[in-house]
Each structure stands twice: as C-alpha cells, then as structure tokens.
Amino acid sequence: ALPPGPRPVPILGNVLDLQAKELWLVAEKWAKKFGDVAYLHVAGQGLVFATMDLLDKKGSIYGDKPTLVMAGELCGCDNMVAFTRYGDTSRRQRKLINQAFGVQVIPAYHPLIEAETLSFIRSLVADPSNYIAHTRRYAGGMTLSVVYGYEAAGNNDKFLNLGEECVDLLSNKIASGGGIVRVFFLDIFPSLKRLPTWAPGSGFLIKAAQWKAKMDEFVDRPYEFVKASLKSGTYVPSFCSMLLEDEKKCTPQFEFDLKQTANSMYSASMDTTITVFCHFLLAMVLHPEVLIKAQKEIDSVVGTDRLPTFSDRASLPFVDAVLSEVYRWGVPVPLSLPHRLMEDDVYRGMLIPKGSLIFGNVWAITRDETLFPNASAFLPERYLEKVEPALAKKRDPRSYVFGFGRRRCPGVNLVESSVWILITSVLATLDISKAKDSFGNPVEPKIDFNNSVFRMPDHFDCDIRPRSEQALKLLRQAEADRS
Numbered sequence: 001a002l003p004p005g006p007r008p009v010p011i012l013g014n015v016l017d018l019q020a021k022e023l024w025l026v027a028e029k030w031a032k033k034f035g036d037v038a039y040l041h042v043a044g045q046g047l048v049f050a051t052m053d054l055l056d057k058k059g060s061i062y063g064d065k066p067t068l069v070m071a072g073e074l075c076g077c078d079n080m081v082a083f084t085r086y087g088d089t090s091r092r093q094r095k096l097i098n099q100a101f102g103v104q105v106i107p108a109y110h111p112l113i114e115a116e117t118l119s120f121i122r123s124l125v126a127d128p129s130n131y132i133a134h135t136r137r138y139a140g141g142m143t144l145s146v147v148y149g150y151e152a153a154g155n156n157d158k159f160l161n162l163g164e165e166c167v168d169l170l171s172n173k174i175a176s177g178g179g180i181v182r183v184f185f186l187d188i189f190p191s192l193k194r195l196p197t198w199a200p201g202s203g204f205l206i207k208a209a210q211w212k213a214k215m216d217e218f219v220d221r222p223y224e225f226v227k228a229s230l231k232s233g234t235y236v237p238s239f240c241s242m243l244l245e246d247e248k249k250c251t252p253q254f255e256f257d258l259k260q261t262a263n264s265m266y267s268a269s270m271d272t273t274i275t276v277f278c279h280f281l282l283a284m285v286l287h288p289e290v291l292i293k294a295q296k297e298i299d300s301v302v303g304t305d306r307l308p309t310f311s312d313r314a315s316l317p318f319v320d321a322v323l324s325e326v327y328r329w330g331v332p333v334p335l336s337l338p339h340r341l342m343e344d345d346v347y348r349g350m351l352i353p354k355g356s357l358i359f360g361n362v363w364a365i366t367r368d369e370t371l372f373p374n375a376s377a378f379l380p381e382r383y384l385e386k387v388e389p390a391l392a393k394k395r396d397p398r399s400y401v402f403g404f405g406r407r408r409c410p411g412v413n414l415v416e417s418s419v420w421i422l423i424t425s426v427l428a429t430l431d432i433s434k435a436k437d438s439f440g441n442p443v444e445p446k447i448d449f450n451n452s453v454f455r456m457p458d459h460f461d462c463d464i465r466p467r468s469e470q471a472l473k474l475l476r477q478a479e480a481d482r483s
C-alpha cells in the first residue's frame, strides 16, 4: 500500500492541502499524524514528505530531480545544478563545484572571507538597518569574486541586483515550494504550454518568456565578463579564469557546464546566507543572555586587542553551539528542494512509486521533541551536552539543513567557514538588541515569512551598534592593516 497521508479529493487529489503560505507548518502536522513518511498526490503525481533518512539511505535512486515544465522548459532553468536530472550532467557539474568549494580548497579563501567580513561589519556600523542588503553584498560579493574574479561595486552593483531579482523570480514565481500547485498544473497538463498567447488564461506564457530572458541574462552576463577580461588580460584569477586558461579543455560542452555551474554557485549563495544571518540576528534580539554569554566566551579566548580568526574556532565551543542552534531553530530551507524517485521503492512495507517527488520534511525534524526537548526554544546549550556519536549525528543540523544524499548542498564547506567567521566577528564587535520607540521603550520585532522556498524573515527592526570604543578602534586598525 501507499504511505498514509491527508485524504485527497477525486482527480485533483491534495491540491487544497498544498496551499498554505508556510507549507512546512502543515507538513509538520502530517509528520505527527502519519509518521515519518506522508504521501499526497496532485492529479496522480505523488508527493512524499519524509522526516527520516530516506533520501540519504538509497542515494542512487533518490538523487534525481523532476523535469519542471515551467521552470525548465519555459524559463530555461533546466541546467541549473539544483534542477539537473541525475546522471552525467549533474555529476560533471558537481565535480566542478567541488573543484571550487571542496573542503580542501576553502582555507585558500580565508583571507578573502576575512576581508569581506570586515567590510560587512563596517557597512553594518555605518548603516545598520540595511542588514539584508549588506548580507547579500557579503555572500554574493564573495561568490562573484571566487567564481568570476568580479569585484562588486557596493550594494548597488549590477550583478548583485541581477542576482537579487533572479533568485526572487526563481523562488517566488517560477519554482516556488509553497506555490507548488502552480508549477504542477503545467507539469500535469503540459499541453497548456502550447496555448496560443492570445488565448484566455495564457498570461503565464508571456510572463514565462519575460522570465526566461532575465534568467538567460543572469547566466550569461557574469560569464561574458570573465571571457572579456581574459581576452583583454585584465582578469583577476578566479575559478572560471583558471579553468578557461587551458584552451584545450574548452570544448563547447565544457564551457556550457562551466557557465551553468558558475551561475548556480552564485545564485545559491545569496538568499541562503541572508536567511541564516537574519535568524542569527533575530535570535540575538530575542535572547540577550545568549549574546552576552557568547561575547564573554570570545572575550576570554580572543581578548579585546584583536579580531577573531579561523584559528580561534576550536576554542569557542559556545559560539559553535550558537551557530548549530541558528541552523536548527531557523531552518533556512524547511522543505529542502524536491528530489525525484527513479524507481519504485518499498519502505517499511509501503510502496513509494517511481516518479514521486520527495521533500525533506526538515522543519518537522527540527521540531521533534524526542530529539530536541523544548524544540521551539532557542537553546544553544543543547549542543554542549555530551551524547552518543550516533545521536549527536542525528541531532546535528548539518545532517539535514543542507539537504540530502547525492544532491546535498555542495556549498556547505564554504558556508561552514564564511557564516562562522561572520557571526563570530559580529559577536566580537557589535551589540544587538530590540529597536527602541521614540520613548526609548523596546519594540518587539515583527516577524513574518513570505518566501516560499527559504524561511527568510521579512525585514524586522532591531538595534545594531558597536560594542565599545575599543571595538571601533580594532575595526579601524584592521582596515588600515589591509589597505
């Protein structure tokens, strides 16, 4: 039999069950009611919400991606790494990413990451309320630099703006998780894509053509920048320039792979990092006791005469616990990205049909009270407890917030370094608290989630300021040392 799930209506199935703005909240209820696998369908297309290691265990049959008519065929995103079908292309793409961001390569970027972190903190001090734009500049600027050798010109840079626009199009219009039904409608009735553009209800075709033009620009323009700078000899060494130097290797296929992969690395780095940083900020605003405890740890290990560096990490276990809890409590991608099952599978006697789309029910895992007592509370201390290695792995948010199996996020090594130094440096130099109204009373942050793929809080007010004169002096000093 199929796994259990909410009762479908005839023909259209569970369309109505999938309409929620924060679909992960509903998916958590399914996990409670139906267990670790819930099955739904939309006009026969199976959807599985899984809370356990289904996706990891049989990687070879769970590593595929769906062909999405809207995102792929109509909007030209089918060669983005997160959408490529499992096989030679996805293997070639992931090999390239590993060359850029494999665990052994990351230390080479430490100086760049430290410089970008410093510039991020400077921007936060100068203009604290624009923390989202600064984080985009930080994460996007870093990937633009590593991948294309391109230095972004401030927050208003043309490639950063293009990235912002296209990632938003992609996650909220073209391939949204919550708006899943919109995608499926076309995937289930693909003949709709042949509607003439004058036909009633065909507005989406015109939109798709506009979106495709934008997405093509997003893929082509930064790549053309590298090619042009290589030709004129003005290039700054980068992942692309390094691979393009060897002309013998530059077959059209290779260039196509490189261009797509470079774009995927750039596009995947921004909203993810913004989401994680916003959750960190929010946690600090709501939990001043955690902020103070983390600052004390940094002061006792690093002192106040220098900024933290990567070599301090092993001596800062509480800061590491804060980062783990930010991942778990914030859940940046709460339903992960869907995988496609390549053949029928039997799990605990239940049949999961070939072609089903499998969503990691990551939100439900993070709210599981047996793994995380008092799960909705922000409690970094839970990660300081010594537990059996197997349980520690199960509780480690890195086992699920970066996705699963053969499609697990290949940017994770970069994130582990860049987000760690980012929050450690912020804790060392800045104070974060609730915003104040005109009478000086603290204002509760207003939290809302309106992005369907990333659990990204809308902008909320908070107060960010230097911790002390000494912290400002250190920042100025570090800047002078770099220039």
Ligand code: HEM
Binding pocket: 081, 082, 083, 090, 094, 097, 101, 143, 264, 265, 266, 268, 269, 270, 272, 273, 276, 332, 333, 336, 337, 338, 339, 401, 402, 403, 404, 405, 406, 407, 408, 409, 410, 411, 412, 414, 415, 419
């Ligand atoms: C805090 C930041 C990040 C988080 C939380 C995150 C999370 C994720 C998740 C949940 C997936 C889906 C995995 C799956 O389908 O099972 C994913 C895929 C991906 N991520 Fe990340 N990511 C982050 C940053 C980055 C960065 C900086 C890069 C740049 C290299 C990156 C590149 C990718 C790519 C290319 C994929 C598609 C992989 C594939 O389908 O084979 N991510 N990420």
